[in-house]
Amino acid sequence: MLVEQHATEMYRVAAAIVGEADARDLTQETFVTAWTQLPRLREPAAFSGWLRRICVNRCRNWLRASKRRGRPSSLDMDDGLANRLPDRSHDFRGAVEARMLLEPAFESLSIDQRAILGLHYGMGYSISEAADALELRVGTAKSRLNSGLNVLRQAIGMTEAPQPRVVR
Amino acid sequence: MTDDQIVEYLRSRAGAQPPMDLVGSIVDAIEAEPQRRRSWFTPFVPAAAAVAAAAAVLVAALLVGQGPRVGPPPASSPTAAVTSGPTASPAPSPTPVPTLLVPGDEVTLDATDTDGRWGSVTLTRGEDVGGYDDGSVPPDSFVIEVNVEYVAEREPTPLEFGAPDWTLVGADGQPVGDVVASGGRHEIARPALSSYPGAIDIFTNPLQGWLLFEVPRAAEGEALQLVYQPSSLAEPVVVMALREPRPAPDAVAVVDPQPPEPVTYVERSEYPFSVIDSAEADALFDVPDSCENPAADGAWTVTYPDAWFSNTEIGVWPACSWFSPTFYAVGDDPDAVPPQIAFVGQYMEGDSGSFEERLLTEPLTVGGNPAVRFEERGAQGQGGTMPPEWHSYGYQIQLGGTPEGGPNIVFRTTTDMGGEYNLNKAVLDRIMALIDLPE
Numbered sequence: 001m002l003v004e005q006h007a008t009e010m011y012r013v014a015a016a017i018v019g020e021a022d023a024r025d026l027t028q029e030t031f032v033t034a035w036t037q038l039p040r041l042r043e044p045a046a047f048s049g050w051l052r053r054i055c056v057n058r059c060r061n062w063l064r065a066s067k068r069r070g071r072p073s074s075l076d077m078d079d080g081l082a083n084r085l086p087d088r089s090h091d092f093r094g095a096v097e098a099r100m101l102l103e104p105a106f107e108s109l110s111i112d113q114r115a116i117l118g119l120h121y122g123m124g125y126s127i128s129e130a131a132d133a134l135e136l137r138v139g140t141a142k143s144r145l146n147s148g149l150n151v152l153r154q155a156i157g158m159t160e161a162p163q164p165r166v167v168r
Numbered sequence: 169m170t171d172d173q174i175v176e177y178l179r180s181r182a183g184a185q186p187p188m189d190l191v192g193s194i195v196d197a198i199e200a201e202p203q204r205r206r207s208w209f210t211p212f213v214p215a216a217a218a219v220a221a222a223a224a225v226l227v228a229a230l231l232v233g234q235g236p237r238v239g240p241p242p243a244s245s246p247t248a249a250v251t252s253g254p255t256a257s258p259a260p261s262p263t264p265v266p267t268l269l270v271p272g273d274e275v276t277l278d279a280t281d282t283d284g285r286w287g288s289v290t291l292t293r294g295e296d297v298g299g300y301d302d303g304s305v306p307p308d309s310f311v312i313e314v315n316v317e318y319v320a321e322r323e324p325t326p327l328e329f330g331a332p333d334w335t336l337v338g339a340d341g342q343p344v345g346d347v348v349a350s351g352g353r354h355e356i357a358r359p360a361l362s363s364y365p366g367a368i369d370i371f372t373n374p375l376q377g378w379l380l381f382e383v384p385r386a387a388e389g390e391a392l393q394l395v396y397q398p399s400s401l402a403e404p405v406v407v408m409a410l411r412e413p414r415p416a417p418d419a420v421a422v423v424d425p426q427p428p429e430p431v432t433y434v435e436r437s438e439y440p441f442s443v444i445d446s447a448e449a450d451a452l453f454d455v456p457d458s459c460e461n462p463a464a465d466g467a468w469t470v471t472y473p474d475a476w477f478s479n480t481e482i483g484v485w486p487a488c489s490w491f492s493p494t495f496y497a498v499g500d501d502p503d504a505v506p507p508q509i510a511f512v513g514q515y516m517e518g519d520s521g522s523f524e525e526r527l528l529t530e531p532l533t534v535g536g537n538p539a540v541r542f543e544e545r546g547a548q549g550q551g552g553t554m555p556p557e558w559h560s561y562g563y564q565i566q567l568g569g570t571p572e573g574g575p576n577i578v579f580r581t582t583t584d585m586g587g588e589y590n591l592n593k594a595v596l597d598r599i600m601a602l603i604d605l606p607e
Binding site: 003004007008011012013015016019020023024027028031032035046049098099102106117118121122123126127128129131132135137138139142149152153156 | 171173174175176177178179180181182183184186187190191193194195197198457458459460462474478480481487488
């Protein structure tokens with residue numbers, strides 16, 4: 001069944017872009033939209049890419065709306081996470097510290113920067129696949145990827161940006 | 169901290185585990201939502217598209233494990249700004265309000281659907297022309313040009329708009345003429361207004377293009393009106409005066425394309441082989457972009473001018489197959505290359521055969537593979553099919569053991585494609601010099 005095939009991927013796309021708290025609702029909205037608009041899909045073979053674009057657009061709309069609402073970030077909702085963690089390992093604490101630095105920086109990014117970073121690094125999509133999902137040109141997607149990456153680098157105190165990890 | 173921690177953070181966001189009942193909740197939500205647009209969609213699409221739509225409905229049925237459902241019937245009438253007669257066939261209003269009689273006249277209307285206004289549509293009167301030099305209009309007809317731009321404020325219901333919304337009618341309310349056939353050179357400057365849903369199902373907002381009405385010269389003495397009637401509505405929304413009786417412009421002579429000017433090749437340190445000497449092409453590559461064709465067979469990554477346009481996956485064409493110096497619109501047949509496209513790249517199982525006269529065959533190495541740079545001209549009357557002024561230029565990159573056995577990747581431009589042929593050649597040289605092919 002198509003829902004079973006694609007639900008996990010769409011859930012993770014939504015989580016990568018907007019966060020886990022709203023991923024379920026957005027995944028559900030994605031499939032309902034796909035269902036109501038399925039007759040518009042002329043090429044059934046293109047279903048995966050089409051569904052991905054719907055999901056990304058739902059996430060973008062959600063982010064626009066949440067900016068208007070002034071919704072608290074997921075970090076705000078989980079403030080003090082590091083203090084509640086047991087001191088089991090330095091790496092684990094380091095990861096938490098990185099997350100605490102990165103989370104607000106990620107949420108300060110533009111909508112498309114969040115989406116391209118989430119799709120490319122989070123989901124492992126190629127630049128081309130991510131650009132397609134965002135309906136951006138590849139060059140534009142790369143530009144937003146690099147600018148978003150630089151914001152995150154600055155957030156964790158990397159003063160000099162290394163070469164981009166993904167070239168093509 | 170390093171980039172690795174950034175990547176790890178981003179992966180952790182995407183690594184969220186979905187709740188156990190996710191699939192069930194999605195199916196419940198789908199079952200609560202009627203697929204209301206389907207019953208509207210089917211009557212208005214071409215037969216082939218209707219088959220595809222039917223296939224999609226079957227997929228939808230599989231989605232929830234039950235037969236397709238039919239949504240509520242359409243509303244009987246929109247809240248239209250201006251309407252005319254009560255019959256389903258377009259009839260002119262006795263007092264048409266907006267007019268588009270003079271070139272440059274502009275009218276903005278409510279884009280209307282079954283629920284009323286969904287956005288705006290702005291029409292700008294173009295010229296009456298006697299035809300186009302590409303011969304796409306017969307000499308017994310002339311053309312009325314109208315530019316149309318839809319701007320959506322929400323999705324229309326049903327989600328259908330574009331060229332089919334518009335009809336040219338005579339004084340008797342009956343349709344006059346047709347639209348100019350697509351595919352000619354005239355479309356480079358006057359891309360036709362497409363329709364949505366169309367060849368690619370990406371909501372295009374704004375949607376802009378040209379209505380080119382091909383009108384029989386015999387109708388030059390008639391008052392002509394433009395009717396706006398979305399196919400979901402039983403009555404016209406607006407009827408506008410478009411042309412008063414007057415002589416049609418003279419027919420336009422067909423201009424045959426001339427053979428291209430000769431070119432010279434130069435060696436450049438940044439390229440592994442000679443390229444056509446072109447300052448314009450060099451300048452275009454000052455700001456490069458890149459794209460990737462990720463197809464399992466015949467993948468490539470190319471660097472091309474940022475000012476140019478390429479494609480995402482469309483019809484049978486993988487991403488990064490089309491290259492155009494100007495914006496282009498996909499026609500109703502997604503497999504057809506739009507006229508603005510300057511050159512295409514494609515994977516071929518075999519050799520790229522031709523009946524035309526070979527002018528150039530230059531062995532090269534392209535992307536690490538054996539290749540041939542070639543140019544041909546038409547050999548009509550001598551075994552070929554194309555006229556002698558027609559030229560073709562390209563590269564055949566060998567992926568298999570022999571060029572004849574294939575497979576090959578072929579990039580090609582011709583004098584009847586978009587853009588300027590010699591510039592296309594020069595740009596293609598540079599793209600081929602920089603192409604990356606997977607090992």
